[in-house]
Amino acid sequence: MQTELLEILRCPRTGRRLVLEQPEYREERIHSGWLVSEGNEHRYPIRDFIPRFVPKSNYADSFGMQWNKFRQTQLDSYSGHPISANRFWRVTGWRPEDIGGQWLLDAGCGAGRFAEVALHAGAKVIALDYSRAVDACYANLNDHRNLHVVQGDIYALPFPKGFFRYVYSLGVLQHTPDPERSFQSLLRLLESGGEIAMDVYARNLRSLLSWKYLLRPVTTHLPKDRLFRWVKRMVDALLPAAILLRRIGGRPGARLLPILQYSHLGLPLELNREWAILDTFDMYSPSYDFPQTLSTVHKWFKDCDLENILVENGPNGIVGRGRKKTA
Numbered sequence: 001m002q003t004e005l006l007e008i009l010r011c012p013r014t015g016r017r018l019v020l021e022q023p024e025y026r027e028e029r030i031h032s033g034w035l036v037s038e039g040n041e042h043r044y045p046i047r048d049f050i051p052r053f054v055p056k057s058n059y060a061d062s063f064g065m066q067w068n069k070f071r072q073t074q075l076d077s078y079s080g081h082p083i084s085a086n087r088f089w090r091v092t093g094w095r096p097e098d099i100g101g102q103w104l105l106d107a108g109c110g111a112g113r114f115a116e117v118a119l120h121a122g123a124k125v126i127a128l129d130y131s132r133a134v135d136a137c138y139a140n141l142n143d144h145r146n147l148h149v150v151q152g153d154i155y156a157l158p159f160p161k162g163f164f165r166y167v168y169s170l171g172v173l174q175h176t177p178d179p180e181r182s183f184q185s186l187l188r189l190l191e192s193g194g195e196i197a198m199d200v201y202a203r204n205l206r207s208l209l210s211w212k213y214l215l216r217p218v219t220t221h222l223p224k225d226r227l228f229r230w231v232k233r234m235v236d237a238l239l240p241a242a243i244l245l246r247r248i249g250g251r252p253g254a255r256l257l258p259i260l261q262y263s264h265l266g267l268p269l270e271l272n273r274e275w276a277i278l279d280t281f282d283m284y285s286p287s288y289d290f291p292q293t294l295s296t297v298h299k300w301f302k303d304c305d306l307e308n309i310l311v312e313n314g315p316n317g318i319v320g321r322g323r324k325k326t327a
Contacts, residue, residue: 001030001049005148008126008163011037011044012053012156018044044158049142050134052151053158059177062224062285064132067111069228070278071136073271074113083265084113091319092168092197093310096121102165107154107186108172112137119144123166126159128152154182157189164189168197171316175286183300190324196306197321199314203291211258212283219284231281235259239276294318 009018016038023033023046035044035051044053072078076085089095100122106115109127115137118125124146127137134151141147152158154176167186176182179200190196201207219227243263245253254261260283261276297320298311306322313319 001046001051002145002148003030005051005126005150006035008148008160009035009051009150009158010160011042012153012158013037013042014039015160018158048135048138050138050149050151051158053156054130054151054153058130059287060129060131060133060175062131062281062287063110063129063175064135065224065228066278066281066285067131067133067136070274071111071140073274073278074111075116075140076113077116079267079271081266085117087170087315088114088117088168091170091199091314091316091321092166092195093321094166094195094197099123099166103163104166104168105159105164105186105189107167107169108175109133109137109149112141114168114170115147116141119146122146124148126150126164128154128157130154154185157185159189161188162191162194165191165194166196167194170197170199171201173198174200174290174292174317175288177288179290179292180296180300184304187304187306187324192324192327194324195321196324197319199317199319200297201289201291202313202317203293203296207291210255212289215258215284216289220287224285227285228281231259231284232277235261235273235276235280239273242276243272292318 006020011018014037018035018037021034021036024031029049030046031049033046076082099118102123104118104123104125106125106127109115109129110133112127115125115127126148128150130153134149138149167190173179173182238257238259239261242257242259242261245256246264259276260279261272263272294311297318301309301320301322307325309322311320
């Protein structure tokens, strides 16, 4: 944790400033210590350079597991393909010159695939996740001085209201217990005139009849390590057929088997296998998975009185973005 972050963090229970106690420094950063709310009411640990405002184990454990097993897989710097960058700029509608030097909140950062894009554009990024994926994000991107990693709860965010110019959450809200409430929680952090961008899984007949929702009633009850071994064996067995079906039948052909794969993105075979295992596990393991309709997402934005609203079908589901009205 960098000392700069101390000026921004707030107690998620009281909203008060936090005081640093018993810090241990390494490489000019705070490796461990405690953040204590004014009045000494609440205490939060700093472990391995990351302030932590959540229990060690929680509903997002599967995400922590997958991102630490496949820490670099979806980073553009690792794959050599601008897959994450293309999605980031497409969904947000922002330009590098818009976010350079601005504070951004990455809500649900995972291993940092989109944070990396924003950092390369010169943004100051606070990468937040509920799971231990924050450790993977820090390991991947800690050489960026504009990176700040926080393990926190989207329903009890440890930041002052109206602080951020830009907030984004890509592929995350549907995995929270109450997606609309999660969206509203993020909006409270936007400054006047600030912008929010998000995408969520689409709810339609095609998606609800997919393998994911047919199998999740079973897979969500399996121990995560057992499910991971099952997914790995299934991908290894079915990947050649899945690649062939995608080549012959396009997206409909790819849906015939209960795994995901990305040969159409130009990934080499071994990296395609990593993505296939990672995203297939991601498909079957989360505790919550609530896809949304276009009308529902549009209602979220309208009910929050945003302007410049755009809600549409995008490459990974439903895209939504808007601006907080100037007071």
